[in-house]
Amino acid sequence: MTIxxxxxxxxxxxxxxxxxxxxxxxxxxxxxxxxxxYQGRKWLGWYNSPGSYEIAKRYGQLxxxxxxxxxxxxxxxxxxVLFELDGMPGPKYRGVHSGTTMLKTGHLAHLFLxxxxxxxxxEMIHVDCPRVSSPIALTVVNLHHxxxxxxxxxxxxxxxxxxxxxxxxxxxxxxxCFVYEDWYCAAMILLGILTSGVSCxxxxxxxxxxxxxxxxxxxxxxxxxxxxxxxxxxxxGPEDAVTPIxxxxxxxxxxxEPEYHNIGVCSMLLTTQFLAQLLLVPxxxxxxxxxxxxxxxxxxxxxxxxxxxDRESFQRRILVEQVLQLRADARRKYEFGTRTAMVVYxxxxxxxxQPSEALRKILDDLLPNETPVWNVWKSVVVEKVCSRSEWSxxxxxxxxxxxxxxxxxxxRGEELKLxxxxxxxxxxxxxxxxxxxFYDEIEPFALPALRASPMxxxxx
Numbered sequence: 001m002t003i004x005x006x007x008x009x010x011x012x013x014x015x016x017x018x019x020x021x022x023x024x025x026x027x028x029x030x031x032x033x034x035x036x037x038y039q040g041r042k043w044l045g046w047y048n049s050p051g052s053y054e055i056a057k058r059y060g061q062l063x064x065x066x067x068x069x070x071x072x073x074x075x076x077x078x079x080x081v082l083f084e085l086d087g088m089p090g091p092k093y094r095g096v097h098s099g100t101t102m103l104k105t106g107h108l109a110h111l112f113l114x115x116x117x118x119x120x121x122x123e124m125i126h127v128d129c130p131r132v133s134s135p136i137a138l139t140v141v142n143l144h145h146x147x148x149x150x151x152x153x154x155x156x157x158x159x160x161x162x163x164x165x166x167x168x169x170x171x172x173x174x175x176x177c178f179v180y181e182d183w184y185c186a187a188m189i190l191l192g193i194l195t196s197g198v199s200c201x202x203x204x205x206x207x208x209x210x211x212x213x214x215x216x217x218x219x220x221x222x223x224x225x226x227x228x229x230x231x232x233x234x235x236x237g238p239e240d241a242v243t244p245i246x247x248x249x250x251x252x253x254x255x256x257e258p259e260y261h262n263i264g265v266c267s268m269l270l271t272t273q274f275l276a277q278l279l280l281v282p283x284x285x286x287x288x289x290x291x292x293x294x295x296x297x298x299x300x301x302x303x304x305x306x307x308x309x310d311r312e313s314f315q316r317r318i319l320v321e322q323v324l325q326l327r328a329d330a331r332r333k334y335e336f337g338t339r340t341a342m343v344v345y346x347x348x349x350x351x352x353x354q355p356s357e358a359l360r361k362i363l364d365d366l367l368p369n370e371t372p373v374w375n376v377w378k379s380v381v382v383e384k385v386c387s388r389s390e391w392s393x394x395x396x397x398x399x400x401x402x403x404x405x406x407x408x409x410x411x412r413g414e415e416l417k418l419x420x421x422x423x424x425x426x427x428x429x430x431x432x433x434x435x436x437x438f439y440d441e442i443e444p445f446a447l448p449a450l451r452a453s454p455m456x457x458x459x460x
Contacts, residue, residue, distance in 0.1 A: 024300040025054025030307035032059070033083045035204035036252060037314050038158035042204020047166035048173075048192030048295040049303065052277075056270035058082070059203065063264030072267060079206060079252040079260075084311065086249055091228040093246050094365050096350050096358050097220035098239075108248045108319055109226060115316045116141075116233055119333045127345075127432050129337030130424040136230065138342050139333045140349055143222075143237030145325040147244055149214045152207060153322045156314060162302070169298035173291035177284075184280045185288025189295055195273045199266040205254060210323050212248035215239045223350055225362060232342060232366065234349050244323055250315065336429070340377075340422050343367050344429035347385045356386045376409045377422045384426075402427045 028051030035041045049055075060072030062079060069076070080086035090109025093102040116139040124137070170193050177186030222242030226233040235242045256262045281292055320326050336342035343366045347359050359382050367374065380403060403423040408416055 024296070024303060025051035027051065027300065027303045027307045029054055029058050031303035032200065032203060034306045034309065034311065035200060036083060036085070036206055036208050037156060037311060039155040040160070041158050041163075042201045044158070044160065044163035044167070045200025045204075046193050046197035047170040047299050047302070048189050048292075049166075049196040049299045050296045051303075052192070052195065052270040053274040055199065056267040056274070059199075059263055060267030060271075062260040063267070064259050065261075065264075068261075068264040068267075071271075072264075079254065079257075080250055083206075083252065085208075085252065085315065090246075091226045091231075091233075092365075093224055093226055094362060095222065095224040096362065097223060099358070099361070100224070102246060105226070105246050106249055108250070109245050111312065111316045111319050112245050113226060113228055113231060113233065114312070115320055116331070116333065117231055119331070123333065125332060125334045127334050127336050127341065127428060129341050129428045131421070132337035134339060135335055135337055136232065136339050136342050137333060137335050138232045138234070138345060139331060140234045141236065141326070142330045143235060143241035143245075143324065143326070144330070146238055146240040147210070147212065147323050147325075149212060151210045151323065153210055153318045155208060162305075166295075166299040166302040170295045173295040177288045177291050180285075180287060182285045182288030182291075185284035185292045188277050188281050188284075189292055191273050191276060192295070195266075195269045199270060202262050202266045205262075206252035207254075209251045209253050210244075210248060210318075211251060212240075212244045215243065225346060225350075225365070227365060232346065234346055236349070241324075244319075248323070250318075334432075338425045339367065340425040341429045344381055344385070344426040345433060347381065348429060348433040351385045356382050359385060373411065373415050373418050373422070376411060377419055377426075380409070380423075381426055402430045 028049050031049075032045075032055060035045075057072060059082070060068060061074040061076060062082065063069070063072065064076050078086065086107045088107045088110040090105030090107065091113055093100070093105050093109065095101070117137075119139065170189060174186055174189040174193065177183075177189060219239040221237065222239035223234075223236050224242060224246070226235065226245075235245065254260060254263075281289060284292070334342070334345065336345070343363060346366065347363060350362065351359065360378065363378050363382060367378070384402060401423070403426065409419065411419055
């Protein structure tokens, strides 16, 4: 008994082979990159995925030989950069004790900067200042955990039931084509299932790895400052607790490196799939072509879901929760009305056991102004910060100014008024620092209540 193929007598032909390898290419490439974030994701790629040509072209560049470079020309990049686990530039870093200056940090510093930026405003400490010019945020982070030089973070769990939808759809459409004896479309769907599954597994064999350089014993504390345009982060802790942010990196370890021949073979399979679909799908019946298109549509929907996930947020969670093991109370974020007040608070946080030269370098990095007023203000502020015994008794909290207003420091008129204005900004930082130090000493958990209490106004 011969089964009649549906729509066999139709003269309409979809002829979709020309776009099958390009349809949903960018989405498919992004979805493939999730194999290194989700646990077990490399086993769940057995479906007829669209965009085979785009995937082959993108990941074929990993192959490092004349053969692979000829098939897939382009710059040979590191797998971590290709899968967007590395490559983003981070902010400038200045080490206090070591004097290290990094004009540009790496990907993990970028992730940590974004993590600090996303601290909700409800958790920020708003520091009252006598004036408001350009508000700027400051985050003070106390780092304690010192990770090993190489670690393999745990990956996130992925919904197996959701991944089964495109797998079942591809198998169902393939079986339907076999039942109605549309061998061309059935074979192309089956070929798409196999090449996608094999490629997902091979690419997923790369092991997600965190590394950072280990410092010698006796290294000084790693206190330093990350400096961005709209955010300043003070890092406090041992050198091996700070280095994961400033010098650490995420990478992928493949057994086939450095040539990556297995990934090159997978790219060739995907290219073969694209060419076969280009030639053979038009030979099928209209029903088979509809089944082929249906499998691509379901797979495209699943790939779109995977590509919509914020992979950077997952990397940030791995960095904060697993690598740094940062406690919830280890970060305090402030918002200052002026940059001058914020900079003084940074010096106060870093000031214990710091020579004035180191603090002056930090000050010059954060405030590069070199006018006579700024130079006088910087010298006076650094001197006052270093002479902690003169103001640590909190007398300024009762209305007494921190800085001497009778001295003119060689300035007159408008310059002297401007200097006194900057002194008021600095006193706001002194007041906040002394207030928090007092509460932390008598009751470390009193800070949330302190946030809600308004700061007393400062008078010259």
